[in-house]
Amino acid sequence: MFEKLLDSFEKLCLQIIIEILLVPVTIFKLFQDPKRCYDLSVHEMEKEETDRFHDYLSPIKLSVYTSVIVSVLLMDYSGEQSFISKIKGLSMVEKALFIFLMNNFTAVVFSILLLGYKKEKVNTITFRTLLFSFIYTTVYTSTPFFILILSAMFLGQTVNVQSYLDHIDKLTASGDYSVRDYIFFIIFIVFMILGVIGLIKLFKALHYILKENFRYHPYVVWFFTLLFFIIQVYYARGFI
Secondary structure (H helix, E strand, C coil), X not given: CHHHHHHHHHHHHHHHHHHHHHHHHHHHHHHHCCCHHHHHHHHHHCCCHHHCCCCCCCHHHHHHHHHHHHHHHHHHHHCCCCCHHHCCCCCHHHHHHHHHHHXXXXXXXXHHHHHHHHCCCCCCHHHHHHHHHHHHHCHHHHHHHHHHHHHHHHHCCCCCHXXXXXXXXXHHHHCCCCHXXXXXXXXXXXXXXXXXXXXXXXXXXXXXXXXXXCCCCHHHHHHHHHHHXXXXXXXXXXXX
């Protein structure tokens, strides 16, 4: 009995380690080519259920490792007066579940809208493919914050942007910079660069998904791409 318990624990630990290692691999692949948000979902959904997402992390798990973890940490650590920071009285599991659903709300809405256009039911492969594709696109807004907040916690800095800018002003006036300040400043610049790149990649990914599923005039596709982009960016501000 005890040996079986150890075997199960060993498999669980191994699975967690593999999934953690697949996080940067999946993020890199998605940033490398935004079309993979849709193409990868289509490719994996064509496989048998037991054979899916072996080489990449599934969008559900990727969202948990990035947006949910970041949101929970921001809620308890950042001190920012955002909607997400005002949620109190929930356990960690309840927080994670609530934030996961909220973070991926736009993915569900976009999928249902396209599903209605294609006149298909919710319980079809098409819906899961669209849902997975749109969940993958959330990586472009959550990844920069994922890097920033982990770096900030490791260096003992704040992730409150205004507080950080005030801190920089005080350092500029006094000239008393530490090595930690220089490191975090570099990380902050990287965060800003990744944020801009992420927005560009997000727009391209949304346009490709709509182009593959929305058979109208190109101008109509571009209009809905811009609309979906604005909605997703606006909505993500309070939940990443």
